[in-house]
Amino acid sequence: MTLKRCWTVLLLLTLIELSACAEVQPWERGRLAKPHMALDADPLLSSIDAHTYNSKEAASGGNGPAGGGCGCN
Amino acid sequence: MLNSATRLFWTLLLWACLHLQALAVQPGGPAPGFELPRLDNGETIRLSDFKGKVVYVDFWASWCGPCRQSLPLYEDLQKRLPVGQFQIIAINLDEDRKDAEAFLKRHPVSYLILSDPEGISASAWSVPAMPTSFLVDSSGKIANIYIGFEPSHIGTIEHDIKALLDSTAASHPD
Secondary structure, three states, X not given: OOHHHHHHHXXXXXXXXXXXXXXXXXXXXXXXXXXXXXXXXXXXXXHHHHHHHHHHHOOOOOOOOOOOOOOOO | OOOHHHHHHHHHHHHHHHOHHHHOOOOOOEOOOOEEEEOOOOOEEEHHHHOOOXXXXXXXXXXXXXXXXXXXXXXXXXXXXXXXXXXXXXXXXXXXXHHHHHHHHHOOOOOEEEEOOOOHXXXXXXXXXXXEEEEEOOOOEEEXXXXXXXXXXXXXXXXXXXXXXXXHHHHOOO
């Protein structure tokens, strides 16, 4: 088998594998929107912790990405 | 290795895949339509049943925060506008219809609630986020799309609906 043919087979296999990457649609995120699926189990406690941390460090932000990916506003 | 015809086929296939998004539902284009059961009594409702009316199609779910805010406000909106010319249809996309029923028990609405747990209509209408609403004119074309919801949006939505109702009345004077 030539090298080019190997690359073609590899490319085709990669494309076939990609079909397994299913996108979760906005209306399929009901389970992700449940409270126990939240990345932050206790937002109030985290907020208080962050306030203490920011006061001690004299800097704020950069704590993580915004949103949990529910597709809401 | 690959002859030119095969290469052309793969290129066209890739191009078609990349441009599927271009076929998405957009203002000015025809509304895809639906045929879904009512949540309360199972009666089948089609978008085509409302031809000649301005229809506001809202895709919602009980787990979606902005949707929960929007439904009671749409109830007020439906009451302010003439039922003979305007209809709100809210398509529920909860996987378990009991979740929707529990929400509607707390916040009852008089407009049509349809059930689509499989999300077939949401897929056909290319719903990009929850909630998304489509304002459909009396000829079945999409006049406007509203992605997401905040209570402050209701004024704009009402203004758009009234403008559409006025233009419908002007083009079809009785």
